[in-house]
Amino acid sequence: MQYTVAQPVDTLIQGAKVFDGLGNEARTCDVAINADRIVAIGELTSLLANEVIDAKGLCLAPGFIDVHTHDDLEVLRNPNMAAKISQGVTTVITGNCGISAAPAIVKGCAPDPMNLLGAASEFKFANMADYITAIQSAPSNVNVAALVGHTTLRNNVMDDLLRAATESEITQMCQQLESALNAGALGLSTGLAYKNANFATTDEVQAFGPVLKAHNALYTTHLRTEFDAVLDAMDEAFAMEKLFEIKVIISHLKCAGKNNWGRAPELIERFSVQGAHSRCSCDAYPYAASSSTL
Ligand SMILES: [Zn+2]
Structure with a gap:
């Protein structure tokens, strides 16, 4: 699925402490997913999503x-x-x-x-x-x-x-x-x-x-x-x-x-x-x- 701001993404994970797997400091941000792809990372509060996961206080990392x-x-x-x-x-x-x-x-x-x-x-x-x-x-x-x-x-x-x-x-x-x-x-x-x-x-x-x-x-x-x-x-x-x-x-x-x-x-x-x-x-x-x- 193509990602456009107007269309809801499948899943939006909000407020997680994100470890990017590259050794960088963790940062708190949102991650948007369509099918099996990450389509956006950052402050995505205005993004529409079919499923929103509140991840405040939790960590998110690559597998x-x-x-x-x-x-x-x-x-x-x-x-x-x-x-x-x-x-x-x-x-x-x-x-x-x-x-x-x-x-x-x-x-x-x-x-x-x-x-x-x-x-x-x-x-x-x-x-x-x-x-x-x-x-x-x-x-x-x-x-x-x-x-x-x-x-x-x-x-x-x-x-x-x-x-x-x-x-x-x-x-x-x-x-x-x-x-x-x-x-x-x-x-x-x-x-x-x-x-x-x-x-x-x-x-x-x-x-x-x-x-x-x-x-x-x-x-x-x-x-x-x-x-x-x-x-x-x-x-x-x-x-x-x-x-x-x-x-x-x-x-x-x-x-x-x-x-x-x-x-x-x-x-x-x-x-x-x-x-x-x-x-x-x-x-x-x-x-x-x-x-x-x-
Ligand atoms: Zn062994």
Whole structure:
């Protein structure tokens, strides 16, 4: 619908404290919406509207992006995504920690921690394009952007996950990653702390570097360890940026275990050592607890 002052807008949100998402100071103003578009922001008291929401004392912001989720199958299972939408999340990034719903070929049981995403029968997407089509034909209330899981790739091509991949298995995984990136995936995630990926050597992980670089794609990682050797694990991640000039995100950065209590400043310092132009960053839980699979 076109916006003209004479015509009533669909919705007018009045008097909210607006955070624009660009880091600017919040300002109190009105926001007019037609269909799925913001059509005016400012002092809009004279504007006609079919629905007026009095938002005095409330905050208004663009939808939040939940960058670390395992919602791969949940967006299809429960497309209303009430748990996310009710918290203001409008975009989810799936495929974290080495596990993704696509491209996945699951024979028998899904290996740990892929089983966190759902039952074996729910893994129906042998390639990323099929997964994207499924989401498009049953759209969820949140936008979805997908990473490709390294453990998922391993499970597609290896008969035994408790060893390093062979050269031919690495070639097959790189081909699957490439085709997923061509279909629109954001990048690759690893979950090297988990047993079913922990046997992957650093060389195996670095083999994906040229594919990621060629697609200007992202590398995210649940570090090989978050316990005593966490700094070494961070260096393993940072090497992907140094070697291939790709963006590296360390997932849920934390110091795990009693020996590590109080070491957070050391970890943060490790980022600044990478230099001002580093493409390395991280996400973190907004709470002081974590969970994993048994
Ligand atoms: Zn994780």
